[in-house]
Amino acid sequence: MTAQHSQLEQLAQWLADSRMSVAFTGAGISTESGLAAYRTPGGVWARFEPVYFEEFLGSPRRRYDYWKQKSEAHDSFAKAKPSAGHQVLAQWETAGRLAAVITQNIDGLHQDAGSREVLELHGTARFVSCLDCDARFPAGPLVEQFLREDRVPICPECGGPSMKHATVSFGQSLPADVLDRAVEYARQCDLMLALGSSLVVHPAAGIPEMATRHGARLVIINDEPTPLDPLADLVIHEQLGPTLTAVQSCLP
Numbered sequence: 228m229t230a231q232h233s234q235l236e237q238l239a240q241w242l243a244d245s246r247m248s249v250a251f252t253g254a255g256i257s258t259e260s261g262l263a264a265y266r267t268p269g270g271v272w273a274r275f276e277p278v279y280f281e282e283f284l285g286s287p288r289r290r291y292d293y294w295k296q297k298s299e300a301h302d303s304f305a306k307a308k309p310s311a312g313h314q315v316l317a318q319w320e321t322a323g324r325l326a327a328v329i330t331q332n333i334d335g336l337h338q339d340a341g342s343r344e345v346l347e348l349h350g351t352a353r354f355v356s357c358l359d360c361d362a363r364f365p366a367g368p369l370v371e372q373f374l375r376e377d378r379v380p381i382c383p384e385c386g387g388p389s390m391k392h393a394t395v396s397f398g399q400s401l402p403a404d405v406l407d408r409a410v411e412y413a414r415q416c417d418l419m420l421a422l423g424s425s426l427v428v429h430p431a432a433g434i435p436e437m438a439t440r441h442g443a444r445l446v447i448i449n450d451e452p453t454p455l456d457p458l459a460d461l462v463i464h465e466q467l468g469p470t471l472t473a474v475q476s477c478l479p
């Protein structure tokens with residue numbers, strides 16, 4: 228923990244004074260739960276060729292590849308527990324200090340920690356949905372079925388062949404309703420905390436930038452520099468869990 232004490236106190240003061248604070252989280256908060264970030268060594272995309280949405284729609288073989296990848300990732304998701312960072316954010320929401328968490332993550336760990344207003348820009352790996360009839364199912368049993376039968380499950384509702392995790396694939400657009408609500412928070416908030424995100428994946432990374440354009444303070448906590456650092460009112464290049472825990476103890 229090398230962040231200056233004055234920086235932690237400054238952030239605690241801004242949080243206490245804020246009319247509406249919003250957190251924007253990326254992979255960094257979940258790597259502290261032991262989940263490898265997608266593009267880092269050991270991450271899923273370092274070992275597999277990602278299946279683009281078009282390929283998923285057009286090719287039974289690529290649907291199978293997709294399920295194979297997702298089933299492998301499922302196990303590490305199922306075992307992961309919320310990090311200290313997830314827990315502090317959930318406490319801040321309960322205490323009325325944080326209005327919402329907008330996340331790029333698909334692991335459901337914010338909800339596990341107790342956060343309620345969670346906007347998942349890239350969807351969730353906790354559910355599978357049918358692209359034909361929109362029915363939605365918990366992912367666990369369907370992943371088990373895939374591993375047992377070694378073929379892509381068909382929809383229990385309509386018998387359709389296009390069962391897909393409720394995550395946003397490469398080449399697939401972000402869920403419009405979630406994006407709209409995130410944009411609304413970006414416009415309304417006066418304090419935006421960008422946490423554990425490299426802030427390079429668009430359009431998601433546009434959300435913190437939009438908040439600054441609408442007059443919000445921007446605080447960035449990430450273990451390495453981001454393109455938005457020059458826009459931020461405060462930048463801390465540290466691990467999230469220890470930093471947020473230290474800010475928590477500075478709160479009035």
Ligand code: ZN
Nearest residue numbers: 357360382385
């Ligand atoms: Zn269906």
